[in-house]
Amino acid sequence: xxxxxxxxxxxxxxxxxxxxxxxxxxxxxxxxxxxxxxxxxxxxxxxxxxxxxxxxxxxxxxxxxxxxxxxxxxxxxxxxxxxxxxxxxxxxxxxxxxxxxxxxxxxxxxxxxxxxxxxxxxxxxxxxxxxxxxxxxxxxxxxxxxxxxxxxxxxxxxxxxxxxxxxxxxxxxxxxxxxxxxxxxxxxxxxxxxxxxxxxxxxxxxxxxxxxxxxxxxxxxxxxxxxxxxxxxxxxxxxxxxxxxxxxxxxxxxxxxxxxxxxxxxxxxxxxxxxxxxxxxxxxxxxxxxxxxxxxxxxxxxxxxxxxxxxxxxxxxxxxxxxxxxxxxxxxxxxxxxxxxxxxxxxxxxxxxxxxxxxxxxxxxxxxxxxxxxxxxxx
Amino acid sequence: xxxxxxxxxxxxxxxxxxxxxxxxxxxxxxxxxxxxxxxxxxxxxxxxxxxxxxxxxxxxxxxxxxxxxxxxxxxxxxxxxxxxxxxxxxxxxxxxxxxxxxxxxxxxxxxxxxxxxxxxxxxxxxxxxxxxxxxxxxxxxxxxxxxxxxxxxxxxxxxxxxxxxxxxxxxxxxxxxxxxxxxxxxxxxxxxxxxxxxxxxxxxxxxxxxxxxxxxxxxxxxxxxxxxxxxxxxxxxxxxxxxxxxxxxxxxxx
Numbered sequence: 001x002x003x004x005x006x007x008x009x010x011x012x013x014x015x016x017x018x019x020x021x022x023x024x025x026x027x028x029x030x031x032x033x034x035x036x037x038x039x040x041x042x043x044x045x046x047x048x049x050x051x052x053x054x055x056x057x058x059x060x061x062x063x064x065x066x067x068x069x070x071x072x073x074x075x076x077x078x079x080x081x082x083x084x085x086x087x088x089x090x091x092x093x094x095x096x097x098x099x100x101x102x103x104x105x106x107x108x109x110x111x112x113x114x115x116x117x118x119x120x121x122x123x124x125x126x127x128x129x130x131x132x133x134x135x136x137x138x139x140x141x142x143x144x145x146x147x148x149x150x151x152x153x154x155x156x157x158x159x160x161x162x163x164x165x166x167x168x169x170x171x172x173x174x175x176x177x178x179x180x181x182x183x184x185x186x187x188x189x190x191x192x193x194x195x196x197x198x199x200x201x202x203x204x205x206x207x208x209x210x211x212x213x214x215x216x217x218x219x220x221x222x223x224x225x226x227x228x229x230x231x232x233x234x235x236x237x238x239x240x241x242x243x244x245x246x247x248x249x250x251x252x253x254x255x256x257x258x259x260x261x262x263x264x265x266x267x268x269x270x271x272x273x274x275x276x277x278x279x280x281x282x283x284x285x286x287x288x289x290x291x292x293x294x295x296x297x298x299x300x301x302x303x304x305x306x307x308x309x310x311x312x313x314x315x316x317x318x319x320x321x322x323x324x325x326x327x328x329x330x331x332x333x334x335x336x337x338x339x340x341x342x343x344x345x346x347x348x349x350x351x352x353x354x355x356x357x358x359x360x361x362x363x364x365x366x367x368x369x370x371x372x373x374x375x376x377x378x379x
Numbered sequence: 380x381x382x383x384x385x386x387x388x389x390x391x392x393x394x395x396x397x398x399x400x401x402x403x404x405x406x407x408x409x410x411x412x413x414x415x416x417x418x419x420x421x422x423x424x425x426x427x428x429x430x431x432x433x434x435x436x437x438x439x440x441x442x443x444x445x446x447x448x449x450x451x452x453x454x455x456x457x458x459x460x461x462x463x464x465x466x467x468x469x470x471x472x473x474x475x476x477x478x479x480x481x482x483x484x485x486x487x488x489x490x491x492x493x494x495x496x497x498x499x500x501x502x503x504x505x506x507x508x509x510x511x512x513x514x515x516x517x518x519x520x521x522x523x524x525x526x527x528x529x530x531x532x533x534x535x536x537x538x539x540x541x542x543x544x545x546x547x548x549x550x551x552x553x554x555x556x557x558x559x560x561x562x563x564x565x566x567x568x569x570x571x572x573x574x575x576x577x578x579x580x581x582x583x584x585x586x587x588x589x590x591x592x593x594x595x596x597x598x599x600x601x602x603x604x605x606x607x608x609x610x611x612x613x614x615x616x617x618x619x620x621x622x623x624x625x626x627x628x629x630x631x632x633x
Contacts, residue, residue, distance in 0.1 A: 029542060030489075030493060030495075030503075030541055030542050031493070033493070033495055033499065033503075034493070034494055034495050034496060034499070037495075037496065037499050061573070061574075062542035062574055063503075063506060063507065063510065063539065063542055063570075063574075064503055064542055067502065067503055067506050071502070091572050091573045092573060094569065094572065094573055095569070095570075095573030095574065098510075098569055098573070099506065099510070102506060102509045102510055103509070104509060104514075104515035105502060105505045105506050105509050105515065106505055106515045106516075106518075107482070107498070107501030107502050107504065107505045107518070108480065108482040108501065108504070108505065108518035108519045109519075111480070342523070343477075343522075343523025343524075344477035344521070344522060344523035345477050346477040346478045346523070347477075347523065
């Protein structure tokens with residue numbers, strides 16, 4: 001307990017004839033609240049039938065200090081002790097009264113989850129996935145309707161927005177898409193040559209490289225990069241507009257967010273992703289080719305002619321045919337999650353993450369379905 | 380001029396400019412300890428910029444800021460942290476941390492600056508929430524679940540978390556219903572009286588100006604003119620005349 005007279009707050013309890021006198025003095029402020037709370041606890045004094053709070057020596061009081069005194073008063077009254085107050089400074093007494101009269105001070109229990117809550121959360125998450133899948137399909141339906149309207153009235157399309165998004169999602173993505181595919185081509189050729197050399201089948205490196213780049217790698221990697229780059233941007237842009245009530249503002253002036261926000265993004269990506277995929281094909285084959293020149297000891301012309309024998313144009317078209325589908329998936333999920341943002345900036349972040357994860361997941365699922373389909377079709 | 384120790388905040392020769400636009404040019408202002416000062420001014424006169432300059436979110440192009448006797452531009456990190464713990468700020472839209480509940484928002488400054496036991500911190504947070512006029516169950520809610528007025532109150536609860544010496548309020552009663560605004564005025568008055576708070580309040584609420592402001596600073600011609608309401612009523616400047624003699628001013632009983 002701090003000694004009376006020092007600047008820190010102090011509390012003194014004296015008992016006489018069944019009456020407890022609590023003297024409070026010094027500075028009862030938040031800086032001293034932790035030790036004052038312990039002092040009150042240590043003072044005890046529950047045996048008395050009546051109590052007097054002497055506030056005459058209080059020098060400073062803030063809401064934290066007032067709460068400690070008020071809390072003691074509440075506790076004593078609850079135990080059947082009559083509490084009287086001898087006020088000092090009227091301003092301090094007024095604050096104490098205000099704090100003491102504040103009802104329903106119920107601390108919020110800390111957030112913690114029991115096993116039951118976790119099971120319930122699991123159930124809610126499953127339900128959420130089911131409902132969201134349904135909503136996504138409904139959103140796809142809306143998009144198809146909007147595109148149908150556009151076919152009837154093509155001059156309604158916002159070309160400016162389409163070109164702006166085409167620049168952002170296509171042109172600006174060229175360096176990263178090119179670099180990644182070049183490096184993956186290098187890695188594929190290196191690993192392939194290394195493994196196939198054990199069977200003396202080194203020349204098949206070029207077959208493996210051509211087929212894997214054109215059919216799978218280029219389009220898949222490009223889709224994943226674009227999902228991370230542009231899908232997330234779509235969600236964040238639309239989500240921020242949603243938070244600022246811009247999307248609601250669009251609706252009130254008779255514009256459908258589907259026409260204004262979603263359709264230009266989907267169209268831009270449907271144009272951009274096949275172009276990026278073509279670029280990725282070239283860069284992948286270039287990277288692989290450079291590696292083959294080094295490892296297989298052939299010239300670049302020889303590499304090109306071997307590549308020409310190894311692959312058919314079908315491999316190229318298989319890869320390219322997937323690009324628009326992936327583009328629709330990425331743009332759809334990006335815009336869909338953006339429009340689901342509600343309330344706060346935090347939800348923009350959460351849904352942006354979810355949009356990227358979902359887009360990549362769907363791209364890989366659909367890629368697997370394509371593989372099955374192509375193998376049945378014998379392409 | 381008043382005695383040095385009576386001054387909570389002192390601004391000297393503040394210049395703020397954004398590109399070509401000069402917002403403040405050689406602005407001087409003294410805010411006395413324990414007063415409620417209202418800052419008014421037309422749109423774009425730099426009311427919020429002035430507040431952001433004082434609390435260190437905006438570095439002025441020139442001039443000095445002294446808060447509680449400490450020159451803010453020359454203060455060490457420790458001094459700065461001590462000063463920052465002694466003010467509470469309410470931003471225009473509440474600026475609540477959206478990933479935390481209201482109770483956690485109120486506790487955030489306490490966690491940073493005090494070593495209170497968790498239980499006491501929870502009680503104090505609940506007390507501030509009630510004092511700010513929110514229902515007891517608001518503590519468990521997230522900011523996105525609150526209405527605009529409730530967010531403002533939650534912001535006030537957080538600004539009061541450390542029982543600050545200086546309270547900065549950016550349009551505290553905007554968006555509150557008249558009953559809530561009047562309650563808020565009472566709350567500020569009570570706290571100011573019992574805690575000796577210094578309150579700097581940007582406001583357009585003429586009722587608040589009349590009810591609780593000791594002095595009023597009018598931002599005009601890139602400077603500030605400070606005076607009591609009675610002094611401003613004598614002022615011949617056209618904008619000030621229009622402001623304090625307009626129809627709305629008469630409705631507020633000026």
